Amino acid sequence: MLGDDTVPGRLSTKRRIKRFTDLPSPSTRSVTFRHSPTAIRRSTWLVADTTETDLDTERRTDTETEPQRSFHGVDVGLLEGDEDLVGLLLEATATDREGSGDGPELAPDVDVKANPTLRDGDILVISSKVVSLAEGRYVDLEAVPVSSRADRIADVTGIDPREVELILRESTVLGAIPIADIGPGVDRLEDHAVDPEAASAALESLPSLLVTFWNGRFCTNAGIDLSNSPGESATLLPADPNASARRIREEIRDRAGIEVAVIVADSELSYRGGSVDVAIGCAGIDPVDSNFGATDLFGTPKLGGVDLQADELAAASALLSGQAAERTPIVVARGLDYEVDDDVAVGTDSDLIRGGLWPVLKRTIQVKIADTVPIRVPFGVS
Amino acid sequence: MLGDDTVPGRLSTKRRIKRFTDLPSPSTRSVTFRHSPTAIRRSTWLVADTTETDLDTERRTDTETEPQRSFHGVDVGLLEGDEDLVGLLLEATATDREGSGDGPELAPDVDVKANPTLRDGDILVISSKVVSLAEGRYVDLEAVPVSSRADRIADVTGIDPREVELILRESTVLGAIPIADIGPGVDRLEDHAVDPEAASAALESLPSLLVTFWNGRFCTNAGIDLSNSPGESATLLPADPNASARRIREEIRDRAGIEVAVIVADSELSYRGGSVDVAIGCAGIDPVDSNFGATDLFGTPKLGGVDLQADELAAASALLSGQAAERTPIVVARGLDYEVDDDVAVGTDSDLIRGGLWPVLKRTIQVKIADTVPIRVPFGVS
Known part of the structure; x- marks a missing residue:
């Protein structure tokens, strides 16, 4: 034309x-x-x-x-x-x-x-992780009592019930991404693995991600982070x-x-x-x-x-x-x-x-x- | 609890x-x-x-x-x-x-x-705009014949029919964002105006944005850009x-x-x-x-x-x-x-x-x- x-x-x-x-x-x-x-x-x-x-x-x-x-x-x-x-x-x-x-x-x-x-x-760009740590915003997962509501969601998603409990307390759950079930997405993730075995273990440890509304913003799992934490502790966002x-x-x-100037950043x-x-x-x-x-x-x-x-x-x-x-x-x-x-x-x-x-x-x-x-x-x- | x-x-x-x-x-x-x-x-x-x-x-x-x-x-x-x-x-x-x-x-x-x-x-990060210009990816809007399909969408959205025609040729249209009708969004945009009159004119000139799937990616208006173009020309993405x-x-x-290394970037x-x-x-x-x-x-x-x-x-x-x-x-x-x-x-x-x-x-x-x-x-x- x-x-x-x-x-x-x-x-x-x-x-x-x-x-x-x-x-x-x-x-x-x-x-x-x-x-x-x-x-x-x-x-x-x-x-x-x-x-x-x-x-x-x-x-x-x-x-x-x-x-x-x-x-x-x-x-x-x-x-x-x-x-x-x-x-x-x-x-x-x-x-x-x-x-x-x-x-x-x-x-x-x-x-x-x-x-x-x-x-x-x-301008200081500071990872939310260290801000949380400095502010004592971490919990021992073992000390988290799990409600029946968290239990039910944990059953469906495969996420640790104690983590679900924290997510429910911190945010509103909007949906769920079943990482393990998404073929192409996971394939793509695996393409980027530096250590396929470790990558596989990481995927198994977190079969789903909850899409949450936290503090007026969208994020997964209320921004709760289980990595770079010692033992079984979870770091919450500030x-x-x-x-x-x-x-x-x-x-x-x-x-x-x-x-x-200070910016608090999160992935x-x-x-x-x-x-x-x-x-x-x-x-x-x-x-x-x-x-x-x-x-x-x-x-x-x-x-x-x-x-x-x-x-x-x-x-x-x-x-x-x-x-x-x-x-x-x-x-x-x-x-x-x-x-x-x-x-x-x-x-x-x-x-x-x-x-x-x-x-x-x-x-x-x-x-x-x-x-x-x-x-x-x-x-x-x- | x-x-x-x-x-x-x-x-x-x-x-x-x-x-x-x-x-x-x-x-x-x-x-x-x-x-x-x-x-x-x-x-x-x-x-x-x-x-x-x-x-x-x-x-x-x-x-x-x-x-x-x-x-x-x-x-x-x-x-x-x-x-x-x-x-x-x-x-x-x-x-x-x-x-x-x-x-x-x-x-x-x-x-x-x-x-x-x-x-x-x-690493060179190059604006898609100059790549497009160098590759001759711009069109004179006056030279674009408008199909009835583009005309109908233009009627609903208020977008220039010639631009709609280009968008339809370049991408798949998924939806529309009525900029002018979104109260809070527009309010927020106006908060950031350096020149309220010019901002207002800009909003009037583009009452809607089409959400498109272009080259396997989501973007608005197929990435077509009417700014920083002389006269009535439109720049297409590379x-x-x-x-x-x-x-x-x-x-x-x-x-x-x-x-x-080279990265072509777009807003x-x-x-x-x-x-x-x-x-x-x-x-x-x-x-x-x-x-x-x-x-x-x-x-x-x-x-x-x-x-x-x-x-x-x-x-x-x-x-x-x-x-x-x-x-x-x-x-x-x-x-x-x-x-x-x-x-x-x-x-x-x-x-x-x-x-x-x-x-x-x-x-x-x-x-x-x-x-x-x-x-x-x-x-x-x-």
């Missing part, structure tokens, strides 16, 4: 687009670095004391050796539970900070080569990850005088048959890069621009922290332009789901009807 | 976990950097000519000033369409590479300060993004002797009311960090470890490239340990969805029945 010049792979009607040097320079887009007066005062990395620095200007002056964004893993060792996470973090990232006398002393046994020095403006992030941010400011199953990390809590950084209604290069307002930057940071950090035994539960993300904001938190999906599902279903039905029911077109083009 | 020591926020039965220094050192996990003979020969950044370098060893020797992962934006200017993308990329990233005479000459007008020098082992990535990787090798709507970038094609890097069945710190095999690292890289790069007018369509990710592999591609969701949906529904119904129907428990614990 399309012309001959529009065959697949070459759907083109040669248009000439000007190179950007010929275009007018972008107008006053508000992608800027804003920071609170506190951040300015304490800043060791911002050279100017202006409240706004143009992003484009900054980017143009980047030098070759200075990467635009960098990610540094922090090894804080294994937590013992109910431990001083901020203390361990400050210890691991401490050095004699230039021009600042208020930094923590360097502990003699810390390998400074392996850990970065914390700076104002850094009760309020936004509050955890705020606490960590404030403690770092109070104890070391360093102004950082989430993707329907693509793998996992990607997302942000479940944050402090000091807007989780969304509010850029909606910004115009594109041709001055047209974009529907997009609502980037979930906290999720992007969590995903980026997962490249370093890994899932198994990498021992990098904290990642320092450096060089990102973001708005320092103390009134933001990672939101919930509830409103969007509740308010959005019915209109989506209704419109889908309308579209499907329009697509399939033939109607008379007097001057049809086809 | 749980004991007094398990109140929310403090669900703890004090367990002592050893610090990692007391644990046996990790065994021979297979998270290693492997590379092809070609990569070794051409390598300028690997110091040893061994075929395997232990990740942990590498990590321990990182210096403070050398970040473990870095991301560098590349400004290649605006493409004119049907252009030599690899040529522009090599020009933008060229310098006199040490110890190598086969690098491209430095063009006199290239700002080396703003662009990194390409190295062996780098016909085969894996093939595009392979071509770019091979061209860079052939023309500059540099061995890189995808998240149900969280924003977008995150994902990988739609790749070459030279396994899109999945195959670590399934690896054991955790306590020797227990993990169900996880199947990290979608190509998606994580795409998300990380979005922190630099942005959505609107940042002009950073290519991001160089450096310092990642990955397997160089020429036989991998970003997979499709088809099998997982087809094979997984029915077992999930069946098990969900079973769980819901088990959860709600009261059964007699002779020696019940609750």
Whole structure:
């Protein structure tokens, strides 16, 4: 139906687009670095004391050796539970900070080569696991009394009844994924096994996953984690990850005088048959890069621009922290332009789901009807 | 029901976990950097000519000033369409590479300060948009004849009939999201507007989004993009993004002797009311960090470890490239340990969805029945 010049792979009607040097320079887009007066005062990395620095200007002056964004893993060792996470973090990232006398002393046994020095403006992406451990959010499975309700679900799913009990207490169960019964998915998982026997054992140990609604978000098994836990203990997600992030941010400011943003991250199953990390809590950084209604290069307002930057940071950090035994539960993300904001938190999906599902279903039905029911077109083009 | 020591926020039965220094050192996990003979020969950044370098060893020797992962934006200017993308990329990233005479000459007008020098082992994350433009995958909307089918769907959705026509040609339509009718979602979008008037105009210009199945993956509007396109043109996704990535990787090798991995990335709507970038094609890097069945710190095999690292890289790069007018369509990710592999591609969701949906529904119904129907428990614990 399309012309001959529009065959697949070459759907083109040669248009000439000007190179950007010929275009007018972008107008006053508000992608800027804003920071609170506190951040300015304490800043060791911002050279100017202006409240706004143009992003484009900054980017143009980047030098070759200075990467635009960098990610540094922090090894804080294994937590013992109910431990001083901020203390361990400050210890691991401490050095004699230039021009600042208020930094923590360097502990003699810390390998400074392996850990970065914390700076104002850094974003800490912290695995929910260590936050939970530090907050004592783990339970001995043997101490969990099982209700008949949990027992019934355990019978159907093959999940440990004590784990089901915890899941029911922590979240609302929406459905179940029978891992062991999904042929293609499991095949795909097995393709990625480094140790087929261990992979097989892992699958057998968790025949199903419960799809749950936890703290206003979707996740599997209420985010309860039985791995990297000693003996038969289970780690629960932090009760309020936004509050955890705020606490960590404030403690770092109070104890070391360093102004950082904090993101609490957790791995989430993707329907693509793998996992990607997302942000479940944050402090000091807007989780969304509010850029909606910004115009594109041709001055047209974009529907997009609502980037979930906290999720992007969590995903980026997962490249370093890994899932198994990498021992990098904290990642320092450096060089990102973001708005320092103390009134933001990672939101919930509830409103969007509740308010959005019915209109989506209704419109889908309308579209499907329009697509399939033939109607008379007097001057049809086809 | 749980004991007094398990109140929310403090669900703890004090367990002592050893610090990692007391644990046996990790065994021979297979998270290693492997590379092809070609990569070794051409390598300028690997110091040893061994075929395997232990990740942990590498990590321990990182210096403070050398970040473990870095991301560098590349400004290649605006493409004119049907252009030599690899040529522009090599020009933008060229310098006199040490110890190598086969690098491209430095063009006199290239700002080396703003662009990194390409190295062996780098991963290029390239926006699908510029790949499409370079491959001529854009159409003049005025040249698209509209079928009656597209007309009917356009009537219901309010989408431009010519765009609907392209969407129908490129993908299978699964449903529709009536953006304008979703109260909470739109409210949330408006919260993130930098320019409320422009945001409002953007919403009016696209009252609905079609949920489509394109190339074995879910995306909205078949990934067709009307922004950052001049006049009334639409950019289609590359016909085969894996093939595009392979071509770019091979061209860079052939023309500059540099061995890189390539990921083609595209923004995808998240149900969280924003977008995150994902990988739609790749070459030279396994899109999945195959670590399934690896054991955790306590020797227990993990169900996880199947990290979608190509998606994580795409998300990380979005922190630099942005959505609107940042002009950073290519991001160089450096310092990642990955397997160089020429036989991998970003997979499709088809099998997982087809094979997984029915077992999930069946098990969900079973769980819901088990959860709600009261059964007699002779020696019940609750």
